[in-house]
Amino acid sequence: MRDHALESPGMLTNPMLAHPVTIKKVTWETDDTFTLQFDLGELGESFTFRPGQFNMLYVFGVGEAAISISSDAAKPKSLVHTVRRVGVVTSALSQLKRGDMIGLRGPFGSFWPLDPAIGKDVVIAAGGIGLAPLRPMLYSLFRKRSSFGRIILLYGARSPLDLLYRVELEQWGKKENVEVLVTVDRGDSSWKGYIGVVTSLLSYLKLDARSTVAYVCGPETMMRYTVDELEQRGLAEHQIYLSMERNMKCAVGFCGHCQYGPTFVCKDGPVFILPQVRHLLERKEL
Numbered sequence: 129m130r131d132h133a134l135e136s137p138g139m140l141t142n143p144m145l146a147h148p149v150t151i152k153k154v155t156w157e158t159d160d161t162f163t164l165q166f167d168l169g170e171l172g173e174s175f176t177f178r179p180g181q182f183n184m185l186y187v188f189g190v191g192e193a194a195i196s197i198s199s200d201a202a203k204p205k206s207l208v209h210t211v212r213r214v215g216v217v218t219s220a221l222s223q224l225k226r227g228d229m230i231g232l233r234g235p236f237g238s239f240w241p242l243d244p245a246i247g248k249d250v251v252i253a254a255g256g257i258g259l260a261p262l263r264p265m266l267y268s269l270f271r272k273r274s275s276f277g278r279i280i281l282l283y284g285a286r287s288p289l290d291l292l293y294r295v296e297l298e299q300w301g302k303k304e305n306v307e308v309l310v311t312v313d314r315g316d317s318s319w320k321g322y323i324g325v326v327t328s329l330l331s332y333l334k335l336d337a338r339s340t341v342a343y344v345c346g347p348e349t350m351m352r353y354t355v356d357e358l359e360q361r362g363l364a365e366h367q368i369y370l371s372m373e374r375n376m377k378c379a380v381g382f383c384g385h386c387q388y389g390p391t392f393v394c395k396d397g398p399v400f401i402l403p404q405v406r407h408l409l410e411r412k413e414l
């Protein structure tokens with residue numbers, strides 16, 4: 129994955145310099161999660177990214193947070209981030225309106241590799257906000273639809289009201305040879321879908337293990353159980369990719385905030401192949 133990071137296509141010349149970008153639209157997805165669409169201004173002339181990469185978003189006078197890009201890599205000027213309000217920076221981001229400016233550094237990190245999935249079935253397993261970094265991957269898969277077999281999206285959220293991208297979920301499920309299975313931890317009176325954890329969705333599927341590649345993102349417990357289940361179903365460790373989340377500051381491998389042994393999650397990741405991070409999955413957030 130290190131090579132992916134170094135190849136980072138749209139990396140700005142000085143990665144520590146934040147570029148001013150303007151908020152074009154704010155959409156609230158759920159009670160605590162919102163999507164920001166940006167006007168990149170001058171930066172738009174050179175900005176490109178790959179699915180799975182992230183930017184550092186800087187709220188002036190408040191601080192920076194690592195946020196995955198959740199838009200289509202084929203339309204880099206229409207940059208979108210989906211953010212869950214959890215602390216200082218994300219709360220400040222949640223208060224911004226159309227026309228407000230923030231600073232942006234990026235894109236950083238490795239990306240979901242598409243090549244290993246060519247000619248194979250693809251399982252995308254997402255938990256909660258984990259669907260945001262996987263959405264650009266789905267767009268790329270749909271764009272090259274004929275290169276892949278089945279595309280299966282397994283998505284879990286806490287409740288029906290916590291589901292992201294609800295309209296798109298329905299549209300994706302109508303695409304040819306695309307299966308979208310959604311589950312919630314707790315249903316409500318209107319919910320007719322599955323109830324349970326994301327891994328329970330795998331029991332409704334028959335997978336051709338030797339010809340399937342999986343991409344997984346979500347809370348670490350969800351990723352751990354999903355990996356266990358996929359392996360029990362016969363997927364080998366080189367058929368499973370994960371995106372890891374660790375507290376990070378510089379995003380370019382200097383500060384060591386996200387370092388674990390020789391691994392810097394910011395520049396060697398966030399996307400890893402399972403054997404690279406099995407040991408990290410077994411540890412609590414650093």
Ligand SMILES: Cc1cc2nc3c(=O)[nH]c(=O)nc-3n(C[C@H](O)[C@H](O)[C@H](O)COP(=O)(O)OP(=O)(O)OC[C@H]3O[C@@H](n4cnc5c(N)ncnc54)[C@H](O)[C@@H]3O)c2cc1C
Binds near residue numbers: 215
């Ligand atoms: C590579 C990468 C990609 C990411 N992509 C996204 C993304 O697309 N969208 C998104 O919303 N977030 C994403 N995150 C997580 C995001 O960076 C953190 O949630 C953010 O740094 C929180 O900053 P803050 O200042 O708001 O919170 P802080 O003020 O730093 O934290 C306040 C409190 O919230 C807790 N906290 C921090 N992060 C989380 C969390 N993720 N979940 C629950 N509690 C938390 C802390 O433990 C602390 O108690 C990503 C992180 C990484 C490393």
